[in-house]
Amino acid sequence: MSLHTAHALASQLADGTTTAVALANEYLERIARTEPTLHSFVTVMRAEALAAAEASDARRAAGKPLSRFDGVPIAIKDNMITRGTRTTCSSRILENFVPPYDGTVVGKLRAAGLVPIGKTNLDEFAMGSSTENSAFGRSKNPWNLDLVPGGSSGGSATCVAGGQAPWSLGSDTGGSIRQPASFCGLVGLKPTYGRVSRYGLVAFASSLDQIGPMTLDVEDTAELLSIISGHDPLDSTSANIAVPDYAAELREGSLAGKRIARPREFFTGEGMDPEVTAIVEATTEKLRSLGAEIVDVSMPHLQYSVSCYYLVATAEASSNLARFDGAQYGFRAADTKNIVEMFSRTRAQGFGPEVKRRIMIGTHALSAGFYDAFYVKALKVRTLIKQDYDKALAQADLILAPTSPFPAFAAGARSADPLAMYLCDIFTLSLNLAGYCGLNLPAGYTSAGLPVGIQLFAGAFEETKLLQAAWQLEQAIGVVGTRVPALASV
């Protein structure tokens, strides 16, 4: 079995080779066969998908498709609210929560005729780098089932890599799209902060979160980014900037003459799997062979990313997760005597350990007597990190970085020590702190056959330049679409 891109399926729908109902049935059947193994989904939307597919075929028969992608299935990370379909954030505290409205991005998918096929598994409330923090069990990496798919958008990665959906949406607060994309051999893009509406994305860290595409190739990422982007009056942090047709411009702009910054602090080799280093070096050579100039830069504050992030993000999370208290929705603890006991026991029973840990880190960092020493200091370091990015982007068009120090690791390997897990994200965190855009591009495989990706970053709202460079590099590297996980042949 080969994995089909959304743009390939769109062509098949347009020329009548297939129908939306046939596609929905094929993917649902494959999900039924592979879910016991992969566990990508918290909720499979069987009835909803078939109904949406029927409506799509009717529109197409009447000559009125809503978009080129009308009828193409899509999987959605279960921290984006979907009207009438439970949205759990992979937490017991929202296990039976059924939203009465759609988030803006979900609404845009429906308005384009896409067929939501299921809600995917994540680390609880998007807190984690392996999807092992899900309250409903871990998702498995289709490339090797003993390994994690990364996180927090693990289920969104496994369903696409495992052929259960042609593309999916993830969310990225500190690398949660890019790192699982690297572990599962996918393209995953974090848009510039404000490019995509956060209305309906259950907030983890309000100044860092973004929804983004997880796809089999750069063209699908470009197409999906155009569908989901845009100003939203319901999200006061969304940017009022026009949305280009990113896919239409993809093949323009050559890498020849482009300046690619290589921050030396990301290339010390320290803590890196040597096979990952080799693939990143090979990619650098490939860029040179395409005529790009590699510019050595220093971004001296990158080494403080983990500390800065784990104060800023946790502080914001402690505030955002205060709403989960059993009062208006979600799980409520039984037999409590008063309101404070109800709140405290509901949250104790409803949240998993990582969520509690991060809420407490954030609360401590914000508390009286510690606020300046931790939270404000971290915000000042954030300014220094952002300035490093600005200086690098003043000298170059793009920044190159590894995505992860290592390929997918074994389940359980990093769960005993929270800090060991946090250090997985050393190459991804700083982009969210700066607010700029970046993606993971598959760049090769280890000798064990595991995918390894690299990152490219661009400045604010420079997704066009980023995608053009990624597309050129994707063609030149030539690994995308050449291998599929063994599970894909089931």
Next chain:
Amino acid sequence: MALSAKDVEHVALLSRLELGPEETRKFTDELTKIFTYVEQLDQLDVTGVPPTAHPLPMKDVFREDVVRTPLSNSEALSNAPEKEDGCFRVPQIV
């Protein structure tokens, strides 16, 4: 920076999280480890550096003061663990 069990109990109270003794012990160890790690930020001189709370240069984003259609009462209550007379019902507050 080392946290004591008392510190963790205080943070748990502020966070409205009821912790058992074993949990308190475990979180005390873990939070100590994490707060010791973040001390590396003290290596930096941040004098005169403004804090960045928000990555985009935006302020005062307002909308027109126009009434829109909200969720209905029943939609808003649809996930309520307990409800009464069109309101959310919770244990005694005062």
